[in-house]
Amino acid sequence: MTSSASATLFLLCGTWFGGAWGYTIPQGPADAVRRGAAINTTRAGFLYGPAVAGGPLYPSGILGQAKIAADIENEQLETTPNTVLVAEDKARASSSAEQYQGLDTFEEYLLLYQGQWAKTLPKGPAPGVLTNYTQDLFFSMERLANSAFSVRRLPRSSELPFQVEYPIVSMVTGSSLSLQKLLQDGRLFYADHRAQAAWPKTTNKFAAACDAYFYISKRGQFLPLAIRTNVGSNLIYTPVDEHADWTLAKIMFNVNDFFFAQTWHLAATHEIVQIAWMAAIRTLSIEHPIYALLDRLTYQLFAIQPLAQSFLFDNGTAFDTLFPITGTGARNFVTELYFNGTGAFKEGYFETDLKKRGLIHGDGPKLAHFPYYENASTIHNAMRSFMRAFIKSFYKSDRAVQGDPEIQAWAAEANGPAKAIGFPSKFDSIDGLVDALTHIAHLVSTVHHSVNTNNLLSISATLPMHPASLYKPVPTAKGITSVAQYLPPLFDPFKTILVAFADIISSARPLIANSTRSLSYMFDSPTFLNGSNRETRTAATNFKEAMFAFSRRIQGRTFDKDGLSQGAPFIWRALDPTEAPFSLTI
DSSP, X not given: OOHHHHHHHHHHHSOOOOTTTOOOOOOHHHHHHHHHHHHHXXXXXXXXXXXXXXXXXXXXXXXXXXXXHHHHHHHHHHHHHXXXXXXXXXHHHHTOGGGGGGGOSSGGGGGGGTTOSTTTSTTOSOTTTTTSTTOHHHHHHHTTTTTTTSEEEOOTTOOOSSOOOHHHHHHHHTSSOOHHHHHXXXXXXXXXXXXXXXXXXXXXXXXXXXXXXXXXXXXXXXEEEEEEOOSTTOOEEOTTSOHXXXXXXXXXXXXXXXXXXHHHHIIIIIHHHHHHHHHHHTTSOTTSHHHHHHHHHTTTGGGHHHHHIIIIISTTSHHHHHSSBOHHHHHHHHHHHIIIIITBTGGGSHHHHHHHTTSSSOSSOOOSOOHHHHHHHHHHHHHHHHHHHHHHHHOSSHHHHHTOHHHHHHHHHHHTTTOOBSOOSOOOSHXXXXXXXXXXXXXXXXXHHHXXXXXXXXXXXXXXXXXXXXXXXXXXXSOOSOSGGGSOOSSXXXXXHHHHHHHHHTTOOGGGTTSTTBGGGSSOOHHHHTTSOHHHHHHHHHHHHHHHHHHHHHHTOOOOTTSOBTTBSSOOOTTOTTXXXXXXXX
């Protein structure tokens, strides 16, 4: 290896503090030529290789492999203590079988949480999960909090995906409104998981392929209207069905939504950021401030794909043992999602996505409460404020942005060899650059951690309402007498429950809470700030203080006089900046 390549390897995988001169953008043609020589060395050793766990390209070449190894080492150092906590909680749970009373009834599944999982989820499930879990409002408001990426408002001109008879709609809504009238009023919402029916199934695990309607009631609440199974007898369930039937219908939808969230988030966060970072490594000098920023935001990023393959997709791992669709099917589903819209960079911008799905500024009544948006927008605004201060400290005008050959090369690389989808074709302005960088920060934090990490164990994978699969085939007729028979059994084998919890709690990161790995410290890092300037350091301090203040607000939330928090019968704290990480995890 040449001395130049050795230096590049160290700077890619080691620690660089910006040198005595600090981060700089190219200072004229001569400086661009000097920096370009080092960039070319990186390009020769950091190459595009085939995908490892579905989706876009993945690093190869001597520098690419070294960067992967460094990310994996960092990830393992961080998660090893967490693994010890998981093992302790699993051992305690396995010795408590008598406590669970056989899990013969629906309510006995709540016993799984009594005195358990204290190391990995010290605060327990989200307030309301163990008391209000059967409420329809709980089920519907999850679509606006911890699982906010599968639902959309139907445009008034839409054709109805399926029909529900007027008398039933009237009974559900308590009004004279028909399904067509709800549509015309802009009050009808839809989630569609029918595509899951086509993928290969695991043995002895079952699922429907639900689509569902939600609506805004005359009182302004966001509520469920109907769930269709799309398998077998293709039954349509509504809240006026018998309690057991309707409860199972909500569980069947949750099974589909759980699978969707776990596959979708890989395509929508990890893989979008991965390909943008690869293009940046091959085009930005390590002296560039944006390189330093992206290096911070992508901490451990390249560890995710090999871990996902070995932990989620390989034969006999998480998808094969817990979910109704095989690991191979799940990996291919991720790839299909990525290349069929989910992987589009600019289309996923925070408000762009929510507007496109009619969840904000929609053609109809405003959602009275939208917990995901309310939480994420506070963090997003703070991230954007940091990015604006950061970028303006290096670029004094739009012309300066246009004249930076490295960031223009980043855009060209992303749209060329990297084959990124919907990435800016060029950077014309400070605002455009701020938008792109804010979006990357948004993906690694306020998107990812709303559906994964601590969110899983606290609400999105809690039993009895959120199993990863059904354990009996989808009913062919209504009139079931026991919901528990469809849930993971305690025995036959007992490991079913333990495997499920162990895999879920492995995603939790309790040791990150109140540490410098938390979201509050996203920009407050000596490695990043030592090479930066006064404006950037001030902006990082302002961001951290804003996050501490927001965390206090989140931690102070309680139920109001109606037993609700942000319109939901649970308190959602997944985006607490002192507990969520500042970067992607698995």
